[in-house]
Amino acid sequence: MSEEPREKPSNFIRDIILEHNASGRFGGNVITRFPPEPNGYLHIGHAQAISIDFGLAREFGGRCHLRFDDTNPTKESQEYVDSIIDTVRWLGYDWGQHLYYASDYFEQLYAWAVQLIKAGNAYVDDLTQEQISEYRGTLTEPGRESPYRNRSVEENLDLFARMRAGEYDDGTKTLRAKIDMASGNINLRDPVMYRIRKASHHRTGDAWCIYPMYDWAHGQSDSIEGITHSICTLEYEDHRPLYDWYLDQLGVHHPQQIEFARLSVSHIITSKRKLLELVQQGIVSGWDDPRMPTLAGLRRRGYTPEAIRDFTERVGTAKAAKVVDIALLEHCLREDLNRRAERRMAVLRPLKLVIENYPEGQVEAMEAVNNPEDPAAGTRKVPFSRVLYIEQDDFRDPAPPKYFRLSPGAEVRLRYAYIVKCTGVERDSAGQVTTVRGTYDPDSRGGDSRGRRVKGTIHWVSASHSIPAEVRLYDHLFAAPRPDDADDWHTALSPSSLEVVRSARLEPALAGSDRGSRFQFERQGYFCVDERDSSPSQLVFNRSVGLRDTWAKIESKG
RNA sequence: UGGGGCGUGGCCAAGCGGCAAGGCGCGGGACUUUGGAUCCCGUAUUCGGAGGUUCGAAUCCUCCCGCCCCAACCA
Secondary structure, eight states: OOOOOOOOOOOOHHHHHHHHHHOOOOOOOOEEEEOOSSOOOOOOHHHHHHHHHHHHHHTTOOOEEEEEOOOOOOTTOHHHHHHHOOOOHTTTOOTTOOHHHHHHHGGHHHHHHHHHHHTEEEEEEEOOOHHHHHOOOOOOSSOOOOEEEEEEEEHEEEEEEEHHHSSSSTTTTTEEOOTTOOOOOOSSSSSSSEEEEEOTTTBTTTTTTTEEEHHHHHHHHHHHHOOSSEEEEEGGGGGGGHHHHHHHHTTTOOOOOEOOOOEEETTTOOOOOHHHHHHHHTSSSTOOTTTTBBEEEEEEEEHOOOHHHHHHHHOOSSSEEEEHHHHHHHHHHHHHHHHEEEEEOSSSSSEEEEEETTTOOOEEEEEEOOOEEEEEEEOOEEEESSEEEEEEEGBBBSSSSSSOOOOOOEEEETTSSOEEEEEEEEEEEEEEEEEEEEOOOOGGGGGGGTTTOOOOOOOOOTTTTTTEEEEEEEEOSSSSSGGGGGSSGGGGTTTEEEEEEEEEEEEEGGGTOOOOOOEEETTEEEEEEEEEEEEEHHHHHHHEEEOOOHHHHHHHTT
């Protein structure tokens, strides 16, 4: 298959790098990094950052580091580190030997802090958290200087050493940068650099009881690694002057920070707090529930890394806040899977169809194309017999206008098999159709209508040869495009985000399908074998995304 | 009332003084043994608004309006 080289859309970050390369600013180097905090699962929003960081490095022949900004031991854990590593790798990116942790730089950061103290640019503050907040002022009023702001260098050095030594309790002292309490930029009002936290860190254990704030650690970590382009989201634009200040005071390598608008998608939420609530309240089955916007969830849902990468490229990189329609994400998946997924027949809600003129006991192996988009995928045999199952939706009595499927007296093609004509219906006492009867045309073997006009083609399975399966029909977790706009986001939850169908019957070729394998169930959508709950004896499929359904549109319009 | 950003069709997004790319979606048609895919065609006299500069402005200037972020010892 040929990958049509879709031209990458230009964006302002690429333009900036091009300028740097032209001026020789970083000697033509492009070294980026993806810097997650290991305190949660990565979601679709992170995918764009990953794609930009790694993508740009790849495009310009540079490299991208994976660095964990693990500066807050009370919120971080190895579990998250592992899951993030696994996810980034799954997405298809490689950082080579460049796996780093901000915690690896704690000693250097400490030395630099001492350097700032010596230069009179940092001080130990005894104000409580509440007092610091009061002294900071407000958005419109300047702050006030802490009474401890002018301690001597010697005293600060001594106090800071004792903070490190563990002589003080949590929260009793901080190290602060001495910048400008009247700055319009609140980040510059003597930001805290270190806080006391007598907590074990997932990597450094109990070696430290003071931990650097993200703002103090981040820029210097970038500098240590020789990062040239430090790409981040818009909310850090205000922090850039602070990072610049630190770097300039220290006189070390100074990366260029560039900010872009984070990605959000319609019909989902990405708030960590809300996602956690979904999991804890059992509204979803876990962080990898196929309805979750986490990359683990999308993966289990059947999304391919290729589709997600394509999506992140198509949404573009800019500075305007955006909420991309989830339809684009789904389109990317369909486009990818249409090309790659083999087709199979599966009947979700079986309705018995008896071919009255087909010999009892006879079985034919009908040849079916595995993937019309890819001849190399070959063909397979599907057993045909007298008693079949068809989809309940594919029979209607009476038939509505423009309905091309089966109804009394009507003809339809059974895909890859025969043309059949409906001759009768059996109903139970409640009037529900229990069996459809029909006759087949022996001359139409393979589905050849030989010039006849047969508009409808439906899928089927042989009742006795089919195998059972559970199929989970997933839909958007939220019915509303912007769940966060609701007064209470819970009310935006869709009641039909999951429908479990336990009665599905599959063509026998699906038996023993590997976990994670993906198929198109003809006329229905793309499905994958659930990685967690499926087993060879109890197959479980997840619907990744449905096929475009023109008939549903026609019917809903009346 | 402070600081920082952003406003191009339903949703994204190119454009950087020469007269509105593209994608998704939507509507219509062709084709079709998936009402799938594919292929055509259509979808902003107009770029948040008002002035101004210019032969000419989405692009430059001025003012106004709207939206987002910032007052964690979170990241």
